Structure formats: structure tokens, C-alpha cells
Amino acid sequence: MSDRPVVLIISGLDPANGAGIGRDIITVKECGCHPVSIPSVLTVQNSISFERSYPVDTGYILDALGSLEKELSFSSVKIGLLPFDEEWTGVLASFIERYSMPIVIDPVLKATADNSAFNSFVNNYKKLITGRNKVLTPNLRELEILHKSIYGNSGSQLEMASRIAKELLCTVITTFEGSQPVVNITTSCSSTDIPLTIHRPEVRYHGTGCAFSSAIASHLAKGESIETAVTTSALYILEKVKKSSLFHPDGQNYL
Numbered sequence: 001m002s003d004r005p006v007v008l009i010i011s012g013l014d015p016a017n018g019a020g021i022g023r024d025i026i027t028v029k030e031c032g033c034h035p036v037s038i039p040s041v042l043t044v045q046n047s048i049s050f051e052r053s054y055p056v057d058t059g060y061i062l063d064a065l066g067s068l069e070k071e072l073s074f075s076s077v078k079i080g081l082l083p084f085d086e087e088w089t090g091v092l093a094s095f096i097e098r099y100s101m102p103i104v105i106d107p108v109l110k111a112t113a114d115n116s117a118f119n120s121f122v123n124n125y126k127k128l129i130t131g132r133n134k135v136l137t138p139n140l141r142e143l144e145i146l147h148k149s150i151y152g153n154s155g156s157q158l159e160m161a162s163r164i165a166k167e168l169l170c171t172v173i174t175t176f177e178g179s180q181p182v183v184n185i186t187t188s189c190s191s192t193d194i195p196l197t198i199h200r201p202e203v204r205y206h207g208t209g210c211a212f213s214s215a216i217a218s219h220l221a222k223g224e225s226i227e228t229a230v231t232t233s234a235l236y237i238l239e240k241v242k243k244s245s246l247f248h249p250d251g252q253n254y255l
Helices: 019-029 058-069 086-096 115-129 142-152 157-169 208-221 224-245
Strands: 006-013 034-045 050-055 077-078 103-105 135-136 171-174 182-186 191-195
Touching: 006 019, 006 208, 019 034, 034 058, 034 142, 034 191, 058 086, 077 208, 115 135, 115 142, 142 157, 142 171, 157 171, 157 182, 157 191, 171 191, 171 224, 182 224, 191 224, 208 224
Parallel strands: 006 034, 006 077, 077 103, 103 135, 135 171
Antiparallel strands: 034 050, 171 182, 182 191
């Protein structure tokens, strides 16, 4: 087995490999870590549109995690698309409670047209994202959905990120889908803007959101600070978008 830091990926399977586990594996490898992966959801989609998803049985998830743990020590975890199911999320939240390594959670809420389903399992999702080792990476729209689901209202980006960070003891990294040339890092006691260069802000690229989260998980696995991990990850995404070798323009995700 590789002597590189191991990043555990739990996310959806995109048949087109433009996002989800396929994108995560590529990113983790290119960022110098060793990826191991467990699918949470099987999706029906292409690089243009998302149609539907099928949850993977939690029994398989737990068996696969147990098997991997017999051989490997994880240096970080990246969690992406999950089923909008209270019991399913509760099982995963309970299992990873004992993990102390950084856990990067990308709240993939664009993958469904009906985000009202999110409200039905919000309590267990709160359990999943609570803890000082948890790092959330929502875009502004996802941050608003999270905040409304948990607290029943919205506010400015800083107000929402600060409340979540303080009450759930996690770190919130907000991206702005090309509308602002920064990434905001909010913790329970501070807020920092990391400048970034936006390439062709009029174009949206499929897969950049999950790749950004996977890159952060990789750099945290190597022991970097959150600020360094975010900066390095943003540069990684920028170079990939410039080359257009991995990402395809569409209306899905944009860092």
C-alpha cells in the first residue's frame, strides 16, 4: 500500500465521472495522497443534468468501512453527496463520531430540485457536521439552505457561516460561484477571506465544487493549515479550469 497519506472518500457515483467519486479520486491522487472510496449514492446524470439517485445500503457502507480500517489509517475524510434520509445519515454520523482526523463535508444540495427533502433529516445532518474536526465547504446557496433548514431563517454570508461555526464548532469554507474573488473561512472565533483568481466568471464548470473539497481534504491530510490548504486547493482548481482538461462547462458547479 502507498506510503502517502490516505484520504477516505464517501460520495456519490457519477457515471460521467465529471463529479463525485470519480472526480474525487483524480483530485486526491494529483494532490499527493492515496484515495480510498465508498459510494454513498448511485446517480443517474451526465455532465449537463442530474436526473435521480439511488442510495447505497448502509450495511454495505459499514462493512466497507470496517474492511478498510483493518488495513489503513485515514489521514482525512471527504464526504460529498448523501441520501436525503434521516436514518441513513444517522448511521453514518454515529460511525464517524470516533474519527478525530479532519473531515471535509461538501453539502451537495444542487443535486436535487426539491431541497425540501433536506429538512426531513436535518437533525442527523447536524450531528454529522458538528465537531472541531469538521470542515464544511458550501457555496453561498448551499450555505443558505443549510442555515434555513437548521435555524429557520437566513442572513448575510458572514452571519450564517458564523452562527453555524460557533454553534456546531465546525469550520465553514464558503465559495461564491464566481461572484466574488475570495473564499471565506469562518471558524468559531474568526473569519478570513482568501483571495483567488477567477477564470472566465461567465462560465460555470461541472465538478469544481467536489474537486475543491477533495483538494482541501488532501492538503489537510498532509498536515497543512486550513488557510494553506484552501489557498493551494483554489490554485489547483484554477489551473485545471484554465487547461479545461478535466472540467466541462455547464450549469452545475462553480468554485
